[in-house]
Amino acid sequence: MRFSVLGPLALHVDDHPITLTGTKPRLLLAVLLLSPGRTVATSRLVDGLWPDAPPASAVRNLRTYVHRLRQALDRGGDSADRLVHDGAGYHLRVDEDELDLLRFRRLTDDARRAARGDRPEVAAELFDQAVELWGGPPLEDLADPGTDLGATVTALREQHREITTELFDLRLRLRQPARVIPSLRRMVAEEPLDERRQAQLVTALTLEGRVAEALAVYQQARRGIVDELGVDPGPTLQGALQAALDGDSAEVRPPSGWPAVLGAGPAAPPGPPPSPQALPMKPPSLVGRDTTASQLRTIAEGIADPAGADEHAGVVLVSGAPGVGKSSFSVSSGYDLADLFPDGQLFVSFDSSDETPRGSGELIRELLVELGVPLADVSEDIRERSAALRCALAGRRLLLIIDDVHCAQQVRPLLPGAGRSLVLINSRQRLLDLDVGWRLTLGALDRADAVELLATIAGERRVREQPEVFGRIAAACDLLPLALRIVGSRLVTQPDVALPGFAAHLEDEENRLSELAVGDISVRGSLSVSYQALDVDARRALRALARAGSFITPASAVEILRLPRQQANRMVEHLVQHNLLLPVDSDDPGQHFHLPELLRLFARECVDAHGRPLPAT
Structure with a gap:
C-alpha cells in the first residue's frame, strides 16, 4: 500500500486508487500520516477533525471515522494491525517506502550528507528525486485543514521551498543553468518579490550567456520591489546584477553570500552557513538535576537523529517556580547537548532592563542577524520576519533557548517548523495554551543536593566540618537554588563568620528575605x-x-x-x-x-x- 500527502491525499495498492469518502475520515488519515510512526493523542485528533468547536459526541464520532478508515484499508487487502489504538490515541503504521513524506525526508537527508561531503553531483540528483515526489501543495484537496494541520502543511511547504533553493544553488554551482531556468521563471512569476529566486534566475541566465535577459529580469524585479515595498533590492539580488554586468570578464564576483558559480575554472564549494555559538556563560555548577538532564538528553537525541522519521523541530517547555534555576538548567544543558546540534546554539531572552519585556519582533531580528542575515535585509513586518526565521532554521540541527517567556502568544512567532532543531522555552508559567512536545518542571532540590550546592560554592571543608548547620541553612533557604546560591556567595566573603549564628539569623522569619540578597540579585x-x-x-x-x-x-x-x-x-x-x-x-x-x-x-x-x-x- 502507498500513501501520499505531498499533493492530494491518496491511497494506492499496486497503482490502483483506494477510495476514502467523507471529509472527516480523510482529515483523520491526514493527521495520522503527518505523524508517521507515532501515536497521535485522541485529543489532538479531535482538534484536527473539529478545529473550531468539537461536538459533545466527538470521541464517539471519532471511533466511527476510525472504523470507516479501517474498512478502506481492508478493501486494499491491508492487515488488521495497520491502524491500532494503544490507549492514549491511534497509531498508523507505515514503512518508509509506503509514504511519500518519509521518502522525501530520507532523500533530503542523503542529499545534504552528500553536499557536506563535497559530492555536489550526487546531492543534486538526490534533491531532484526528492522534489519529484511532490505532486502539488501538501494535502491540497482538503478544503479546511484547521489550525494545527494547517501549520504542519505550511511547515512542509517551507521545507520544500528550502530544498528547491538548495537544489538550484547546486545546479548553478555545477554550471547547469538550463536545468533550472524554466522552474525559476515559473517561481518568480508566482512570487515576484522573492529576491533569492530572482537572484538565482539572473545568475542562471548569466551562466547561459543570456546577459541581456538577465539584466531585464533584474530591472523588472527591481521595479516590482520598489513599487510594492518602497525600497531597493537587497545585497543578494544586487550581487547577482553585478555578476551579470561583469559577465564578460575573466574574474566574476558571485552574489554576496553565494558560492562562486561564475567565471573561469571549477566552482569553489559553497561556504558553510553560520554556526553561531551564542549561549551565555555556562553556570559553574548544576546540582540535583541529573534525572531531568537525562530526560532532556533522550529527547534531544530523538530530535537530532538523522534517521528519525519525524523531521520537525522539537519544543520543550522548562517551567517552575521563581528561583528554581530554569535558565541555569537550560544554558548548562545547551552546552552539554552541543554535540547533537552542530549548526549552532542560540540564546534570546524577553527580559529587559526596564519593566517592559522585549517584543517578539526584536528577538526574531536578533536571531536572524546571528544566523547571518544582513540587518538591512530584515523586514519590519513581524510576519515576514517570522517566516524568514522559519526558513533560516529549516534543514538545520540547531539548539535555541528562549528565556523569560511570559505567555504563549509572545513565543509562537519564534518557533521553527521543519528541520531537526531543539527549542528550550523557559517560563515561570506552565503555558498550557502553548503546543509543545515535552514539558519539564523543575522544583526545589532535596536536602542532600541543597547542601551539596552550598558546598560547591562556600567550600566543601566547611560543610564537612558542620554538616548539621549547613542542613539548617539549606532548610532556611527552602531548598531553593537561587536562595542557596545567594547564601553560598555571601559565605565565601565571610570565611570567619560563626556559622551557627548565621543559620539562626537566617531562620528568623523577620530577617530571612532581607538576608537572601547579594548585589542586584535577591529572592524578594x-x-x-x-x-x-x-x-x-x-x-x-x-x-x-x-x-x-x-x-x-x-x-x-x-x-x-x-x-x-x-x-x-x-x-x-x-x-x-x-x-x-x-x-x-x-x-x-x-x-x-x-x-x-x-x-x-x-x-x-x-x-x-x-x-x-x-x-x-
Whole structure:
C-alpha cells in the first residue's frame, strides 16, 4: 500500500486508487500520516477533525471515522494491525517506502550528507528525486485543514521551498543553468518579490550567456520591489546584477553570500552557513538535576537523529517556580547537548532592563542577524520576519533557548517548523495554551543536593566540618537554588563568620528575605516579578493563602478565600499554572497543594499593619 500527502491525499495498492469518502475520515488519515510512526493523542485528533468547536459526541464520532478508515484499508487487502489504538490515541503504521513524506525526508537527508561531503553531483540528483515526489501543495484537496494541520502543511511547504533553493544553488554551482531556468521563471512569476529566486534566475541566465535577459529580469524585479515595498533590492539580488554586468570578464564576483558559480575554472564549494555559538556563560555548577538532564538528553537525541522519521523541530517547555534555576538548567544543558546540534546554539531572552519585556519582533531580528542575515535585509513586518526565521532554521540541527517567556502568544512567532532543531522555552508559567512536545518542571532540590550546592560554592571543608548547620541553612533557604546560591556567595566573603549564628539569623522569619540578597540579585526581587504578573484577584488570593499556612486543599481554599467552590478551584488552578502553588503527593485522598515557604513570607509582607495590600517592590 502507498500513501501520499505531498499533493492530494491518496491511497494506492499496486497503482490502483483506494477510495476514502467523507471529509472527516480523510482529515483523520491526514493527521495520522503527518505523524508517521507515532501515536497521535485522541485529543489532538479531535482538534484536527473539529478545529473550531468539537461536538459533545466527538470521541464517539471519532471511533466511527476510525472504523470507516479501517474498512478502506481492508478493501486494499491491508492487515488488521495497520491502524491500532494503544490507549492514549491511534497509531498508523507505515514503512518508509509506503509514504511519500518519509521518502522525501530520507532523500533530503542523503542529499545534504552528500553536499557536506563535497559530492555536489550526487546531492543534486538526490534533491531532484526528492522534489519529484511532490505532486502539488501538501494535502491540497482538503478544503479546511484547521489550525494545527494547517501549520504542519505550511511547515512542509517551507521545507520544500528550502530544498528547491538548495537544489538550484547546486545546479548553478555545477554550471547547469538550463536545468533550472524554466522552474525559476515559473517561481518568480508566482512570487515576484522573492529576491533569492530572482537572484538565482539572473545568475542562471548569466551562466547561459543570456546577459541581456538577465539584466531585464533584474530591472523588472527591481521595479516590482520598489513599487510594492518602497525600497531597493537587497545585497543578494544586487550581487547577482553585478555578476551579470561583469559577465564578460575573466574574474566574476558571485552574489554576496553565494558560492562562486561564475567565471573561469571549477566552482569553489559553497561556504558553510553560520554556526553561531551564542549561549551565555555556562553556570559553574548544576546540582540535583541529573534525572531531568537525562530526560532532556533522550529527547534531544530523538530530535537530532538523522534517521528519525519525524523531521520537525522539537519544543520543550522548562517551567517552575521563581528561583528554581530554569535558565541555569537550560544554558548548562545547551552546552552539554552541543554535540547533537552542530549548526549552532542560540540564546534570546524577553527580559529587559526596564519593566517592559522585549517584543517578539526584536528577538526574531536578533536571531536572524546571528544566523547571518544582513540587518538591512530584515523586514519590519513581524510576519515576514517570522517566516524568514522559519526558513533560516529549516534543514538545520540547531539548539535555541528562549528565556523569560511570559505567555504563549509572545513565543509562537519564534518557533521553527521543519528541520531537526531543539527549542528550550523557559517560563515561570506552565503555558498550557502553548503546543509543545515535552514539558519539564523543575522544583526545589532535596536536602542532600541543597547542601551539596552550598558546598560547591562556600567550600566543601566547611560543610564537612558542620554538616548539621549547613542542613539548617539549606532548610532556611527552602531548598531553593537561587536562595542557596545567594547564601553560598555571601559565605565565601565571610570565611570567619560563626556559622551557627548565621543559620539562626537566617531562620528568623523577620530577617530571612532581607538576608537572601547579594548585589542586584535577591529572592524578594525574583518573587516580586511573579507577584506583579498576577491580576488583582489572584494577588488577593495569594495573600490570603499565605496567612493560612503552607498546605492547601480544595476544601480549605473555599474557606480561606471565602469563594464558592467552583471559583475557589479556578483560583487555585490559576496559581498552580503560575507555579506559585505546587501540587504535592499525599497518602490522604484528594488534591493537596504546597505554598513554598519563601513565597509565603513574601506574600505576607505585601499586607500592611491594617491588612491593606502593599505594592510588591
